[in-house]
Amino acid sequence: MNFGSDAPKVFISYSHDSQEHKKRILTLANRLRAEGVDCNIDQYEESPAEGWPRWMMNQLEWADLVVVVCTEQYDRRFRGREEPGIGRGVTWEGAIISQELYDSHVKSTKFVPVVFSSKDGNFIPIMVRGFSRYDLYTEEGYQAFYRRLTNQPLNPKPPLGEKVELAPRVLPPLPVRDRKQTFSRTRSFFAYDEAWVGRERLIKELSDRVQASCRLLIVVGIAGIGKTALAERLAVELQDWFDGDWSRFHQENFDNDEQAADFSSVAVRWLEKWGELITPDDRKDTQQLLNRLVKYLSENCYLVQMDSLEKILQGNEEEGWSDFKDEWWVKFFNAFLKIESCLSCIILTSQDLPKQIEEAGTRCRNFWHSQLLSGLDVSERLDLFTKTGLDVSQAAIGRQYLERIGAAYEGHPLALRIVAGEIKNKPFDSNVLAYWNKYGNEVVEVENALAEAQEGKIFGEDNWKLDRLTRTLRRNVRSRLEKAFIRLKKEAKYAYILLCEASVYRCPVSEDFWLSHLEYWDRNEDEQIVALDTLRDRYLVEELTDNTNQCLLRQHNLVRSVSLDHLKRLDEP
Template sequence: MDWAEFIKEIARQKLHKEVHRLTFIEIFGDNESPTIDKTIEGHLKGIYALFEAECSALINPKRGKKEILRKHLQTLYASQKDAGEISDRSDSIFSLNTSNKQDTHTQEYDPNFVGRESAIATLIAKLSGDCRVLILTGITGIGKTAFAGRLTAELLRNFPESIKINFDHYQDTDFASVAAFILTNSGEILTPEDRNDSQLLFNWIVTRLENNPYLLVIDSLEFILKGNGDFHDEYWEKFFNYLLSANSCKSRIIITSQDLPQELYIIGSRYPTYWHCEPLKGFNDIEQLEFFKQAGLNIGTDSDKSDSRTYLKRIGAAYEGHPLALRVITGEITSHPFYGSIVAYWKKYRHEVEKVEQSQKEEKAKSDHDEMRLDRYTSSLQMAVKKRVEKTFKRLANDVPNAYFMLIFGSVYSYPVGENFYFNTLETLGLEEEDKYAVLNTLRDRYLIEEMIDDNDDYLLRQHNLIRTVALEHLKKSKNGK
């Protein structure tokens, strides 16, 4: 492993498997800023904690943090290499989970999962039968990953080993790298020559999946597609074509993607028994109310004809049951100043919902005789959801500026990280620890960050893709002084 690889590997280990590459660019680039300095300081502390090294004397504000990071990582690199503790394996670049224990992935199933029971039963039956490849499609925030997690939890009893790949997290998405990782984590030993032989890896991995009952979950497939919907790496097309055309296949593959790959669609159309595409839409009326109830809102009953129930129904319908939109709205209703008062929230923001309702009517009028109606609705919904999130950001900036600051500067992390990384974004403000937790709890309460437990039982935080996209836009504007 060379010096550059060591830098990335050591940071990945401590920073919960990866830090957004932009952070590295900022660290090793020419731009300096107080926020970046604080981020680097946090990284230094984390890296030295990993090696149980004393770092208080090393982190001196009068010295250049970038130079400290370079020099002392070089020292660590030399000492670890001399001690034989540096491995030449680069498997950690992928977030894959393999296990022969049925309960390992239960944490990936959201216990607050709502609805879609009929679809779940249908798809479980398909995957337990002849269907080998299932692809879940839909716009961002619609619940594809959560739905795949629910299916995985249901199927684990039939598949002793499961593997998850999330292409949203990684840059190295070529087929050979992924195949090598799956194989090594399945107990195979690969030479450096093997890792560079795509055809050998292809033959090896398809044989293993064909003859052994694996459950392979591929999240965010759109990240390995070109703009025209084709795969960047032709071996991915060969991979799916082989598994769908094989006489038999003991493994099953669940895919999530915002886009339906044209090449995969063409292949799947040839083998309809072994392939299924399930477009996901928002919650229906009943599921919307169940969602609100589970979030702690008093939804009333149909018999009492309460205003609260009526308003929640209108909110749900306006955003077509989109889970992320409903989640951020629920977060606002349950937070200051409404504290669960649906009526008070409606009086304050009904005009926003009515504006969306009016847009829906206009869109329907335009689309009544349009064959592309579904695409137009999808685009309109995506825009409506993003505008909804934008309004939430603006209100957060006005109501709790420190929480807004934490959210946008925390967007540099594209991977789940610990609480301390979010706390580091507020270091320049000199807040007490309890105040930092109060700020973080504001983001939790408004569902602007998500909580998770990883395979190492570490408690981590992440931002949903759509939330993070908006946060990065706000961060860029703040740096430009807008």
């Protein structure tokens, strides 16, 4: 944003936490004005002629930049969770800011989050959490903040020079056209294979992140959504990054119960594989192992993939977080993110987002990224069926049925690959219509329930069987989702109950609808929120906004299929 010779116009959005906090804001505004920033706050006004709501709206429109002063109370009011009649100013401003970001697809340079203490960094509203924040409790932080407001970057971009001509790198010819195809035929992966389809834009985006500064990438999503395959496909995309030396690509799968998963054992396993000498005394000194592993990864270019991270996490009934069972993993990831420079990258796949990594990542924003994985889109689903050998041409009789199956499963890659394989093999022998005649009624039941929801019948204890439609689906899809439900039931009982109870909703509904179910289980408001946040952290609930700009919650069709079955057994001992 370029203000030219004019003073930047800045409005400060904050909550009246205390008299001390109001004085702090007034001091900040006065200093900014003294230093050439046209700053405005409500304390400069006695009673605006247009009334406070319109005044606030006009200020937000007038300002070139809006400074968002983040505190626990501000975040609560911004999200509309304050008691009725309290903090209406911040609630109003929060609604306007949210709407403006929604309209701009969250692409804006206007909003500047700031904090006056390190603990307030935990209360940055999610709508502005992705923007650069400034710590005003240090003079260094204020100077960086002032540079932002006045468009005076610490490192201004130099003018573009002339291109330097370099000699091309000459590579020996490959026996096939695509180098990535060569690799896929010569190296075994857990999940990535010839049936891979789509996600090309995402692969490009993640590849660019890794080659820039991202050293810790977390791919999250429900079971079977393709997290491991995506990470392996990304490794293929990045092979030039580590010079095509596949000894520098290492996979650790925590789903393998035969290998110890504590940090010390894994560190020894990695270092020894990479040629490091580990003595018996070294094995006893976990801190020394951590230091050596971080140093080795920082000085050598390795791509490390760690799958099924949820296996080494544990829930907390009171707080709902997914924390590491072994605290040394927390120390390792903290140290890995904090080192000054690093040549390696670690890719994690998990059904749960580890809160401890997220907290560490907020202090190293450029070095980590969390990527939520969703299902395949319509064209990708048809591509998957095509790769399986099914006819999806416009003239094909079975195309419409495959599209309906793909929609019912919401593009879930594992489920669709199983369905495609069943259609391709005996007894159907690629006869899509025959498969539909046998199992299509289950898809129709899903379609009818969703259609009724559109007409206003949002409740229904349906009998969906998407997860157990056939024996192969029961073995490969149902069993994997069931493990997530078992872990949830064991570690966060009321989150499990909430997931089961909310399965009665056929369509997205407001958060209040969900939370109301726990009132019958004598859970207070804080306990209800913890349970819902647990489901968010484990991606068992999906959030979206409707055409009235309301935030709604829903369950993936496959998750709901399992939830409905568990709901019937909820009262069992």
